[in-house]
Amino acid sequence: MQTNDKIRRKRRRPPWGAILIVCFLVLMGSSVGVVLGAIRSLPTWDPNKLMGSETSIIFDDQGRQVTRLHAAENRINVALKDIPPHLINAVIATEDQDFYKHHGVNLKRIAGAMMVNLVRHSKAQGASTITQQLARVSFLYPEKTYERKIKEILLAFQLESKYSKDEILEFYLNKVYFGSGAYGVQAAAQTYFGKNVQDLNLSESAMLAGVIQSPGRLSPFTNYDLAKKRQQVVLNNMVHCGYISQEEADKAYDQPLSFKKSLSSDSRYGYFVDSVIEEADQILRGYYENPQYAIYNEGLRIYTTMDSEVQKHAEDVYADSSFFPSGKSKKGQEVQSAMVLLDHHTGEIKAIIGGRKYEQRRGFNRAIDSLRHPGSAFKPVVVYGPALEQGYMPFYVLDDSPVTFPTPSGPWSPQNYDGKYRGLITMRTAVQWSVNVYAVKLSELVGIKNGIDFAEKLGITSLVRAGQKNDMGLSTALGGLTKGVSPLELTAAYGCFANNGVYVKPHTIIKITTAEGHVIYTHRPQYRRVMKPTTAWLMTSMLQTVVQAGTGTRAQIPGVPCAGKTGTSQDLQNAWFVGYTPNYTCGVWMGYDQLERMYNVAGGTYPARIWKSVMTKALEGEPRQAFVTPKGIVSVQVCNKSGLLPSQLCPDKCIISDYATEDNIPDKICDRHVLYNICPDSGKLATEHCPFPVPKAFVNVPADSRDPDKPPTEYCDIHSSAPTSSEMVPICKDPRHGNKLYRANIPGPNETGGCPSSVVVEEALPKGVDPPPCPLPDHQVQAR
The missing domain is CATH 3.40.710.10 (DD-peptidase/beta-lactamase superfamily)
Structure with a gap:
């Protein structure tokens, strides 16, 4: 693009009639003081600002500069004649369909926007023309105020009086922000598609034109589905304006898009910086109409939570293949990973990694954007x-x-x-x-x-x-x-x-x-x-x-x-x-x-x-800390088979120490363990023929339980066989059992205890039927 001194100026007389009408409308919605204040504080006219911007700086948690954000670092100016007509038409159809008809301000749109704002009691509707947008991004802070809107209108009239429509459009297309650090159509074409702007096709042009409205939200790198919907809006606008046919629009929408995947600049701290920009975009929406512009042009100072030393170490870890499985998957994929480190006391994110390689500015961040089964x-x-x-x-x-x-x-x-x-x-x-x-x-x-x-x-x-x-x-x-x-x-x-x-x-x-x-x-x-x-x-x-x-x-x-x-x-x-x-x-x-x-x-x-x-x-250099025990925590001893207080039947191996809250200390005795007479020779249930049966505690569980301490189900086959149908089996028939049958805990010759004789009877049971042991706690204690 030519220098400002050599730019061909097509001077025109200011449209005083239009200016008077606009001022009248503005006065209807604003106080005279606001208008006068806007006029008095109108920025000095500086043509150089039509192409310039101020660097923003990002700092780590120690106030050290870690990176600079500057629009000019990714802007390559091109002449209007080198920009494809379909890209120019896409921008005009979407941003300002009456661009070649108005004198910098669209009176009809301003009136409509004022009515909407009055009804909604907000400043949501801007109604800015391309000329107004150029004035705003070149000379003004884009905060949402009526005073700024007035300044924007006055500056738009100045632009229209000093430059031709084509010159204004050329300034605009080389200055507007397209997201992912790309300013101007040439940088945008290279950032998104890896090609020069003159090589863009209709589908790509419509995609870029759609991003202008909200570069952070509509970037195809971060929200492809939303970007495609916006692309369709742009193509429909072009059809409405007569730039293309509906058939051409449908064909462009269906055409696959191939995006650029790599970066040419340094990627140090890339994932963290991207996260900062995303968060700043959300924060600054309450202060600026175009937060992305402010981030890259307004010289902001953004102080972050990043521990740059830890972030660098994490990036080095992710660059080290020894921390990952070798080789690729059956489908040829490389395993990916993401990591987040935060200070849980404050919520400060100290380091963040969104993938093994940082491949695209404002691209996919697996630490934030990816949802995976945990x-x-x-x-x-x-x-x-x-x-x-x-x-x-x-x-x-x-x-x-x-x-x-x-x-x-x-x-x-x-x-x-x-x-x-x-x-x-x-x-x-x-x-x-x-x-x-x-x-x-x-x-x-x-x-x-x-x-x-x-x-x-x-x-x-x-x-x-x-x-x-x-x-x-x-x-x-x-x-x-x-x-x-x-x-x-x-x-x-x-x-x-x-x-x-x-x-x-x-x-x-x-x-x-x-x-x-x-x-x-x-x-x-x-x-x-x-x-x-x-x-x-x-x-x-x-x-x-x-x-x-x-x-x-x-x-x-x-x-x-x-x-x-x-x-x-x-x-x-x-x-x-x-x-x-x-x-x-x-x-x-x-x-x-x-x-x-x-x-x-x-x-x-x-x-x-x-x-x-x-x-x-x-943790390097951090004071060693411990997890502090709060009030209300007590240590308890319980049986690990019941979670209750140990009984005299609970083996030592089952008694453990653990913690509980004061209002959840167990107050019941374990009833899970019961005694069985075991033949030491066979390791099975003892019969009356086993000479030296040994009482042993087991857990009372259903037959299908996989607990290793459940009782054996077979009788000793060394000293005798299991009871036959002709044998009388001692049965406990305590009334508390109801009508169910339970095996009596009959003591051996050298033992005492068992079910009281008053509730033990002998019954002939069918062969193979083995009633469970008596479950009553008092009987179990006696049988010990």
């Missing part, structure tokens, strides 16, 4: 957290044995990841070894709706409650979700456990100022208690067991208390490790972009190693 990493959020909140303690016992649940799609039998069943186990053991059957059974007791409610309190926003697919089934307990969760949200949810039960929304920006230091925005964290402190601490205690002696041992950091949970989805397509120390919470996801099974990859392998490396770096 597998067992979801259990603390949707099962164990709400269970603890309801009063189920870490020593609550359920039977880890095969079970089938009826579901709308048919019977469902959850399976444990290792194919093993452990019988009667506590909640702590189930968390430690990621036992699926226990989690599903507990979820049924807690109520899946209560679990979903709890997860949403912890900041999970992607759950589906209705429709053909929903997350209200028991499979939700195992992370089987309709959409999945993002690494950022799941990490923040675990941060609630680390933060004493208080949720803090994650953020990347601390403060934004103007180039002169005027503070535009200061982050004010909002704290929300989502669970009792005791619930958070008990969960932390169980998650520490996972790292100390469970599925997450590879995440151990010497001298540092670590709590965490592994997660591997049932289809082996996603692997997670999410955990925390007293200082920070970190989540790591691993999988393929296009769903495909991984081999030899689980949450406790590569994801745990990445977690350990990043967390170790984050």
